[in-house]
């Protein structure tokens with residue numbers, strides 16, 4: 001592909017990332033074009049969340065080598081909020097609690113910031129209706145938007161809150177860090193339904209998961225396996241099933 | 256940090272009707288007393304209080320007060336001939352100042368009455384007719400003493416005697432202005448009364464004195480605000496507030512303290528609460544260089560309750576030494592103290608909480624919660640809880656937390672496209688939300704706006 005046609009692809013090249021002086025990612029290469037869902041699998045501690053944080057710009061995750069580009073820009077030059085406004089979104093494995101910050105107030109500010117909306121022309125009422133419709137789809141409780149952000153939320157409520165934000169902020173690249181962890185099967189279906197409803201030519205997804213289970217509901221186009229800070233194997237959806245049968249040790253040994 | 260973001264730092268020319276010589280002496284006290292044509296007993300109390308002030312040492316705990324320029328301070332300045340009930344009659348400079356502070360406008364929109372003090376005297380005072388008709392009294396303290404001398408004689412100094420501390424003695428000696436509020440039995444004043452205190456002169460000392468009496472089953476919300484110009488020399492504000500909450504009455508006293516950083520703010524506020532009465536202090540301390548303020552409640556009879564909510568923000572060059580004091584003197588009384596402090600740019604905040612339960616009581620509940628948010632490594636927060644429990648069946652809860660603003664929370668919000676400044680503002684306003692939500696909407700907005708300005712000053 002020419003570089004012009006990679007405008008709509010998240011291109012990660014030879015990415016090295018250190019946390020507190022220790023190298024965790026040791027040269028990761030992945031390309032995620034809009035329109036595709038890529039699953040990133042790997043054992044605990046492989047560096048999956050590290051990749052997610054580094055892409056979003058967490059200050060603790062230092063990039064020591066490599067490049068990440070999207071829309072023809074070097075993403076690594078942008079601040080966290082600018083990456084978000086560029087269309088990158090991270091659904092957190094462990095969403096943060098912000099005491100005293102009302103969910104609606106937060107969503108409204110995030111929406112206004114993401115799309116650079118002039119506050120004068122923003123209708124809170126229209127936005128409220130939009131949020132309400134989405135909370136119903138995600139089967140979230142009524143009182144939810146008057147609560148404080150993630151404070152006292154159950155694990156499942158936190159995950160749904162991430163998917164709600166995902167669907168409101170309409171990213172072009174969505175990184176979903178274990179959106180299914182800790183969920184029962186009904187909740188997995190709801191979360192997967194939320195993600196599937198957004199699938200289409202305008203969004204590229206990096207779906208991080210430890211288990212194959214969620215891939216029964218969200219069918220990936222490509223599967224990558226990350227071990228010890230490197231992608232050790234990439235392939236089609238059947239790679240995930242194969243992995244489920246043989247386990248990560250064996251997959252690693254194949255390389 | 257530059258003081259440019261302090262919006263109220265302007266000052267008027269100093270045109271006074273009367274100004275006492277700087278410094279404190281029995282002559283100055285006599286002069287104030289004579290000018291006010293007050294009763295003999297008050298004059299005597301003033302002189303006794305002055306003697307006490309002069310012999311009492313500065314407190315050995317808390318912020319350093321040794322640099323207060325007691326000899327250079329003006330203890331009494333009379334800014335205008337008389338108090339007005341109509342803004343158009345207030346001298347133009349002073350009226351313009353209060354216009355800039357938005358007081359007349361707020362009065363029209365959402366207040367039951369307003370008292371505006373400028374230097375030592377209340378220059379404007381009014382109470383809407385709806386409330387005067389029901390017998391509500393809202394005057395400046397001098398007016399209260401003229402019109403209700405028996406009530407003042409009965410209660411003045413009964414809750415905060417001049418011997419309470421050095422600064423209550425100072426206030427008693429040179430007090431001027433402040434409010435006298437009387438709410439008759441069963442009357443509920445639905446919208447707030449506001450007092451606004453403005454210092455204009457350099458080296459000014461402002462010593463207002465407030466007494467609120469809420470009769471049986473009555474209800475009132477009193478709000479005070481304050482600002483001062485920015486000068487390179489220090490000013491002193493030292494108030495005394497006494498509140499009597501009678502059976503089943505409820506008094507809320509809210510403060511949005513926004514003095515400029517050259518003001519020492521040393522204030523004694525206390526209430527006494529009788530059977531089933533409720534006292535609420537909602538205290539926002541944003542301004543001043545050094546503040547010492549511990550609003551208190553004496554729960555005198557069964558069923559009395561106190562809630563003390565405070566927010567303090569200590570920025571560069573500021574020490575907010577705040578807290579509260581509750582004394583349970585009867586069974587089945589309850590108290591709750593919630594304190595939130597924010598320290599940034601080298602600011603220092605301290606919380607002192609005293610809960611005392613006398614012996615022989617049952618059914619007492621008390622909780623103290625204090626949370627500190629520290630914005631950077633140069634700032635500091637300390638907590639000094641003090642529980643003095645002398646009865647066995649007491650439920651006491653105490654909780655203290657210290658949090659750094661934390662890159663994790665900032666990262667989470669910024670990952671949604673929110674800028675760093677806005678993310679910091681959201682975290683801070685969320686932190687103080689449990690207190691701010693208790694203020695009437697207009698004041699909650701004002702408080703959040705003031706805090707936003709402070710954060711813009713440091714993150715930006």
Ligand SMILES: Nc1ncnc2c1ncn2[C@@H]1O[C@H](COP(=O)(O)OP(=O)(O)O)[C@@H](O)[C@H]1O
Pocket residue numbers: 019020024042043044045046047048049050051060
């Ligand atoms: N904030 C951090 N501080 C210290 N070590 C970290 C931090 N984040 C990740 N690590 C380390 O990096 C490695 C990879 O972690 P992580 O990316 O969370 O793995 P995964 O998401 O694949 O389970 C682990 O050894 C982990 O201990």
Ligand SMILES: [Mg+2]
Pocket residue numbers: 048049050093177178
């Ligand atoms: Mg992880």
